[in-house]
Amino acid sequence: MIETAHLWLFFLMVLGVVLLPGLDMAYVMASSLVGGQRSGLLATAGVIAGGACHVLLGALGVLVVLKLVPTAFNLMLVAGALYIAWIGWSLLRSRVAFGASPSTRVRSGAATFGKGMATCLLNPKAYLFMLAVFPQFLKPEYGPLWLQALALWVIIATCQAAVYGGMALAGDRVKAWLGSKPATDLLLARLVGLMLIAAAAFTAWEGWHLS
Structure with a gap:
């Protein structure tokens, strides 16, 4: 029988982390x-898949290697920050804003999913969370470790689906509104680009100093 009382605490911690603005969001x-909705939901699915990989790594103890070898962890931080900064820079350089025609703006479903997964996998804060918090909820006395890891992943995936999925479902309405306001549309694209670059710089700096 797996204990469940500690899972509520894990749920609250994960929900708080997911609600904080970050690279995945x-x-x-x-x-x-x-x-619109389709791209947002595919991006959300990619983030959830990335979260599954984080849980698998944590359960297998691979993250311990990153903790014992700071150089490897720091290289991961730099890679993640550069990747997200590149996405932000692409938005800043783009001459087409969010409300543009789908034929010129929407990437394939596989690409959207893949980039969402890569964003999650290269997110320094996700690794910090897995290193600092995740191991505390894997205890032999709670039951089989694989079952515990599965339960924790379900909690993480549920939080991600609820928060990010909710944002995705509002995508079509927001996109249509932006399409009628070109100036606001372009400004928002630039602001999101700046936010991505700032988030990449902040998380890399924070993760570097906490590693």
Whole structure:
């Protein structure tokens, strides 16, 4: 029998982390504004898949290697920050804003999903959370470790689906509104680009100093 009391605490912690603006949220928002609900939901699915990989790594103890070898962790931070900054820079340089025609703006479903997964996998804060918090909820006395890891992943995926999925579902309405306001549309695209670059710089700096 797996204990469940500690799962409520884990749920509250995960929900708080997911609700905080970060790289995953910024990517889902950008995808929703560019391609509407479909792109937003695919981006959300990619983030959830990335979260599953984080849980698998945590359960297998691979994250311990990153903690014992700071250089590897720091390289991961730099890679993640550069990737997100590149997405932000692309938005800043783009001459077409969020409300543009889908034929010129929406990438394929596989690409959107893949970029969402990559964003999650290269998110320094996700690794910090898995290193600092996740191991505390894997205890032999709670039951089989694989079952515990599965339960924790379900909680993470549920929080991500609720928060990011909600943003994605609003994508079509927001996109249509922006399409009627070109100046606001372009300004928002630039602001999201700046937010991605700022988030990348902040998370890389924070993660570097906490590693």
